[in-house]
Amino acid sequence: MESSLPLTIDRRTGLPLHLQLAEQFRAAILDGRLRSGHRLPSTRDLARDLSVSRSVTQAAYDQLHAEGWIEGRTGAGTYVTDVVPLQPAVRHRAAPQPDPAAELLSLRPGIPYIAPTPDPGWRRAWREVSTQSPPRGYDDAAGLPELRAALADHVGRVRGIACGPENILITNGTVHGLRLILTVTRRPGDRIAIEDPGYLNAVVAARDHHLDVVDVPVDSDGLRVSALTEVPAVYVTPSHQYPLGGRLPVARRNELVRWARRNDAMLIEDDYDSEFRYDVAPLPALAQLDLDRVVHLGTLSKTISPALRLGWLVASDAMVDRLARFRAESGDWPGWPMQAALLAMLRDGYLDQTVRKGRRLYADRRLHTCTALAPYGQIIGQEAGLHITLLLPTHLNDQAITTAARQAGVVVAPLSDYRRSTPGPPGLVIGYATPTTPDLHQALKILVQVLDRFDTSRKAPA
Ligand SMILES: Cc1ncc(COP(=O)(O)O)c(C=O)c1O
Structure with missing residues (x-):
C-alpha cells in the first residue's frame, strides 16, 4: 500500500x-x-x-x-x-543563555591583556606552521625535541634553571601538568600540602585524585614553611603567592628545600606569572635550587593567552621519563601545531617581546590600581604578577562588596572564595591586566564608588 x-x-x-x-x-x-x-x-x-x-x-x-x-x-x-x-x-x-558577566567590566585576576589585532610575530609563527606538513608518527610524548631544547634554553635564561631538553615536558598548561604529576606519582589517600588561601584548581585537582589536602597558612611573604607538617608533597606559588601575592624570600626558599630534603618530599612549584615583576630583583626558582626535589610548572596562560593551553614542566630527567612513559599510553599531550608555533615564537623572540610589552603596560596599570584603591584598605602583592589584593577591615563582608560591585557593572573576586580552613581578613583580589586601559579606569571608578558605600574607614589589619 x-x-x-x-x-x-x-x-x-x-x-x-x-x-x-x-x-x-x-x-x-x-x-x-x-x-x-x-x-x-x-x-x-x-x-x-x-x-x-x-x-x-x-x-x-x-x-x-x-x-x-x-x-x-x-x-x-x-x-x-x-x-x-x-x-x-x-x-x-538547552538554548544557549547569554553569559550575564559578558557585559560587565572584569577585574577578575588571571587573564593577560590580549590585543584585538594579532601582531606580526604571532602571524609569522602560524604562517610558518601552515607551510609544514605534520610529522608522520605519534611524535615524542614528552614534546617536540627541538621545542624541549628551546624551552630548556628559555628557562635557563629567564628563570636560572640549569637544565637540558631531557628535563622538559610540554604540557597543556599548569593544571594539566599538575594533574599529570598527581596521576603518576600520588596514590589515593596521600597527603598534599596546599597554600591556604590558595589556587582552587590545585585543590580541586588534588581532591579529584582522592588526596588528603593539608591546608598550610600563608603570610605576606608566602607559604609559612615553619607551619608544614610531615607530608610527601607540597604545591606552592613562590614567585607570586596566589592570591595574596607574596614573593617567597630567599631564606624561606632555602628553608623549604631543606625541609623537602629532610622529609623526602616533592615540591610542586607553580611559576604561573613569574614573568611580571616591578622594580624588584628576581628570586631564584625552587627548581634552580634542587631539580631532584622540585617539579616546576610554567605556562603561556599569563603571557600570551590561556586559550593556547600550553605550558611546560621542568623536572629531573628520571621524572620526565616517567611522566612521558605514562603519556605515551594515555595519548594526552599537546598537538603538533601548537608546539611548532611555540617553537617559532621562542626562536623569533615573540615570547620575550610579548613579556616586555606586558611589563610596560602592566606597570602603569598596577600603579593606577594601587593609587585608586589605597584609601580603602591595605594593598598587598603589588610587586609582581597581574593582580593585587586589597585587604579590608575585618568587620566587612567581601562577598557583599563583590555582589554590590557586580550590580554596579564590575566583576571582582572576593578573597574569602580562596580561603579554606585558615581564617583571615576579607579582601578583594583585583586583576588589572585584562581590560583595555580606559575600561580599567572606568571599572576602578565604579569600584571606588561601591567601596564608598561601605565603612572602610576602620584600618585594615596589618
Ligand atoms: C595560581 C595559578 N596557577 C596557574 C594558573 C594557570 O593555569 P593554566 O596554565 O592551566 O592556564 C593560574 C591561572 O589563573 C593561576 O591562578
Whole structure:
C-alpha cells in the first residue's frame, strides 16, 4: 500500500532536507500512521511530489534504512519493517543563555591583556606552521625535541634553571601538568600540602585524585614553611603567592628545600606569572635550587593567552621519563601545531617581546590600581604578577562588596572564595591586566564608588 502521508519541506529552517523527511517518516512509524508492511513511494515519485531532487529522497531512505525503520525488497519497493528500532535518546539541548558577566567590566585576576589585532610575530609563527606538513608518527610524548631544547634554553635564561631538553615536558598548561604529576606519582589517600588561601584548581585537582589536602597558612611573604607538617608533597606559588601575592624570600626558599630534603618530599612549584615583576630583583626558582626535589610548572596562560593551553614542566630527567612513559599510553599531550608555533615564537623572540610589552603596560596599570584603591584598605602583592589584593577591615563582608560591585557593572573576586580552613581578613583580589586601559579606569571608578558605600574607614589589619 502506498502511503499518502502529508510530508512537508521547510527550506528556511537550515535543517538538511533529507533529515526533515527522515524525521517525518520516523514520527509516522512511531505513532502508528505507518505500520509494518506499508509500502513507501519510490524515491523518484516522492521527489517529484515534493519538488526536491531525487538525491534528497534517496538520502532520507538511506538514513531510515541504516537505522532499521524500512527495508527494501529489490524490484519490489520499500516497506516499513516489522521491528520498531530502538529510538535514539532525545537530547534536549538547552538554548544557549547569554553569559550575564559578558557585559560587565572584569577585574577578575588571571587573564593577560590580549590585543584585538594579532601582531606580526604571532602571524609569522602560524604562517610558518601552515607551510609544514605534520610529522608522520605519534611524535615524542614528552614534546617536540627541538621545542624541549628551546624551552630548556628559555628557562635557563629567564628563570636560572640549569637544565637540558631531557628535563622538559610540554604540557597543556599548569593544571594539566599538575594533574599529570598527581596521576603518576600520588596514590589515593596521600597527603598534599596546599597554600591556604590558595589556587582552587590545585585543590580541586588534588581532591579529584582522592588526596588528603593539608591546608598550610600563608603570610605576606608566602607559604609559612615553619607551619608544614610531615607530608610527601607540597604545591606552592613562590614567585607570586596566589592570591595574596607574596614573593617567597630567599631564606624561606632555602628553608623549604631543606625541609623537602629532610622529609623526602616533592615540591610542586607553580611559576604561573613569574614573568611580571616591578622594580624588584628576581628570586631564584625552587627548581634552580634542587631539580631532584622540585617539579616546576610554567605556562603561556599569563603571557600570551590561556586559550593556547600550553605550558611546560621542568623536572629531573628520571621524572620526565616517567611522566612521558605514562603519556605515551594515555595519548594526552599537546598537538603538533601548537608546539611548532611555540617553537617559532621562542626562536623569533615573540615570547620575550610579548613579556616586555606586558611589563610596560602592566606597570602603569598596577600603579593606577594601587593609587585608586589605597584609601580603602591595605594593598598587598603589588610587586609582581597581574593582580593585587586589597585587604579590608575585618568587620566587612567581601562577598557583599563583590555582589554590590557586580550590580554596579564590575566583576571582582572576593578573597574569602580562596580561603579554606585558615581564617583571615576579607579582601578583594583585583586583576588589572585584562581590560583595555580606559575600561580599567572606568571599572576602578565604579569600584571606588561601591567601596564608598561601605565603612572602610576602620584600618585594615596589618
Ligand atoms: C595560581 C595559578 N596557577 C596557574 C594558573 C594557570 O593555569 P593554566 O596554565 O592551566 O592556564 C593560574 C591561572 O589563573 C593561576 O591562578
